[in-house]
Amino acid sequence: MSTICWTEAGTSCTAGWHSENAAPPPLRVVVADDSTKADTAYRLACEGTALLWRGDFHNARQLMQAMARRIDRKAPRGGGSPAESFHLHRRARRHRARVLGRLLVRLDVGHGLDLRRAPDVREACAEAYGPPSGPTAVSLTELLGVIGAHEWRRRGVEVPALGARVHPHYGVFSPVRGEYVDLVAQAPLPGGAVAFDLGTGTGVLAAVLAKRGMARVVATDISARALACARENVRRLGFADRIDVADPGLFPAGRANLVVCNPPWLPGRPNSTVEQGVYDADGVMLRSFLTGLAVHLEPGGEGWLVLSDLAEHLGLRSRADLLALIEAAGLEVVGRLDTAPRHPRARDAADPLHAARARETTSLWRLAVR
Structure with a gap:
C-alpha cells in the first residue's frame, strides 16, 4: 500500500x-x-x-x-x-x-x-x-x-418488474434507471430455456429472465464486486437454483437461446468506479458483445442489446456506426423496442447536456445470426 x-x-x-x-x-x-x-x-x-x-x-x-x-x-x-x-x-x-x-x-x-x-x-x-x-x-x-x-445496499432499490428490491454493492451500478429493466421484462422471448446475462452488475436482468421462465440463466461480469453483489441478490430473490453467477469474464462457455447485454452507453474514460457502468473507453464491451454473439447463440436464438442513443445525440457514435458493427459481426436486426428515459436529468434544463438528454431513447435491439 x-x-x-x-x-x-x-x-x-x-x-x-x-x-x-x-x-x-x-x-x-x-x-x-x-x-x-x-x-x-x-x-x-x-x-x-x-x-x-x-x-x-x-x-x-x-x-x-x-x-x-x-x-x-x-x-x-x-x-x-x-x-x-x-x-x-x-x-x-x-x-x-x-x-x-x-x-x-x-x-x-x-x-x-x-x-x-x-x-x-x-x-x-x-x-x-x-x-x-x-x-x-x-x-x-x-x-x-x-x-x-x-x-x-441496506435499503435496496425497488424493481417493479420483479416486485422486489435488489441491493447494489459499492462500485456496482444501481438499476435506478428502470426503463431498461422494463424493456427486458416486455420483449418477446425466443424459444429455448437457456439465457446468458453479460455484465450482470446487481444481477437484476438475470433475475428478470428467471422470473419470466428461463430455466437456466448464466450471469457474467468482469468485476469481482459485481459478481459478489449478483450472487447475494440471486439468493435474496430465491433464484439460486436457476441462475449461475459465473467466474469473471464476458461470455461463459457454451451457447444460449438468449444472450442479453446492457453495456455502458457512452464511449469514454470513466472517472470513478461506479462510472464504469456508464462509460466504456472505445466501446470495448459493445464491440466484444457483438463480435462474440454469433458463436454463442443456439440456432434460432437471439441477442438482446440494451442501449441508449445518447451517444448519437452527443456526436460520440452514429447510428450508422452501430449498424455497421452489427452487420460486420454477421448479425441482423429482427426487432427493436424503444422507450423514453424517465430519470430526472432528462428534464433538468440546467444540465449541460440537457439538449441531448431530452432527445434520448433507450432501445432493446433484437439481434439474430444472418
Missing part, C-alpha cells in the same frame, strides 16, 4: 493511502481544521496540496461544498457542437474530482473515523474496502460515496 506523510504538532506522521479511482498519493499534505478558510483550501487543492481534515465532520462537508462552488463558478460553459460540449463537461468533471479529492480524512486501524460529529463508518468501509489493514487516508468525496453506497 502507498503511504502519505505529513507533520502534525511538530511530529512526522504517516498513513496508508487508498483511492478507488487509482489516484496517486499526494506528495504534499497539510493539516486542516475548522479554522481553515474555503479560499485557502481551494487554492491549496488547486496547487496539488492535499488537506488532511482534523476538525468537525460536518464542517468538513461544508468546506467541500464551498470548494465545489468555487470550482463550478470557473467551469467552462458549453461548446460549439454537442461533442465539444460533452468533452468540456467531462474535462470539468475530472478537474472537479481531482480538486475535491484532495480533502482527506484518516480512518483508524478499525475503519473508524475519529472526528467530532462523525458517523460510524466502520460497516460501510468494511463492505467497500474489506478488512482494515491499518490507518488509512482516503478522500472525503470517496468516503461519502462509500457511506451512500452502504445506505443503497
Whole structure:
C-alpha cells in the first residue's frame, strides 16, 4: 500500500493511502481544521496540496461544498457542437474530482473515523474496502460515496418488474434507471430455456429472465464486486437454483437461446468506479458483445442489446456506426423496442447536456445470426 506523510504538532506522521479511482498519493499534505478558510483550501487543492481534515465532520462537508462552488463558478460553459460540449463537461468533471479529492480524512486501524460529529463508518468501509489493514487516508468525496453506497445496499432499490428490491454493492451500478429493466421484462422471448446475462452488475436482468421462465440463466461480469453483489441478490430473490453467477469474464462457455447485454452507453474514460457502468473507453464491451454473439447463440436464438442513443445525440457514435458493427459481426436486426428515459436529468434544463438528454431513447435491439 502507498503511504502519505505529513507533520502534525511538530511530529512526522504517516498513513496508508487508498483511492478507488487509482489516484496517486499526494506528495504534499497539510493539516486542516475548522479554522481553515474555503479560499485557502481551494487554492491549496488547486496547487496539488492535499488537506488532511482534523476538525468537525460536518464542517468538513461544508468546506467541500464551498470548494465545489468555487470550482463550478470557473467551469467552462458549453461548446460549439454537442461533442465539444460533452468533452468540456467531462474535462470539468475530472478537474472537479481531482480538486475535491484532495480533502482527506484518516480512518483508524478499525475503519473508524475519529472526528467530532462523525458517523460510524466502520460497516460501510468494511463492505467497500474489506478488512482494515491499518490507518488509512482516503478522500472525503470517496468516503461519502462509500457511506451512500452502504445506505443503497441496506435499503435496496425497488424493481417493479420483479416486485422486489435488489441491493447494489459499492462500485456496482444501481438499476435506478428502470426503463431498461422494463424493456427486458416486455420483449418477446425466443424459444429455448437457456439465457446468458453479460455484465450482470446487481444481477437484476438475470433475475428478470428467471422470473419470466428461463430455466437456466448464466450471469457474467468482469468485476469481482459485481459478481459478489449478483450472487447475494440471486439468493435474496430465491433464484439460486436457476441462475449461475459465473467466474469473471464476458461470455461463459457454451451457447444460449438468449444472450442479453446492457453495456455502458457512452464511449469514454470513466472517472470513478461506479462510472464504469456508464462509460466504456472505445466501446470495448459493445464491440466484444457483438463480435462474440454469433458463436454463442443456439440456432434460432437471439441477442438482446440494451442501449441508449445518447451517444448519437452527443456526436460520440452514429447510428450508422452501430449498424455497421452489427452487420460486420454477421448479425441482423429482427426487432427493436424503444422507450423514453424517465430519470430526472432528462428534464433538468440546467444540465449541460440537457439538449441531448431530452432527445434520448433507450432501445432493446433484437439481434439474430444472418
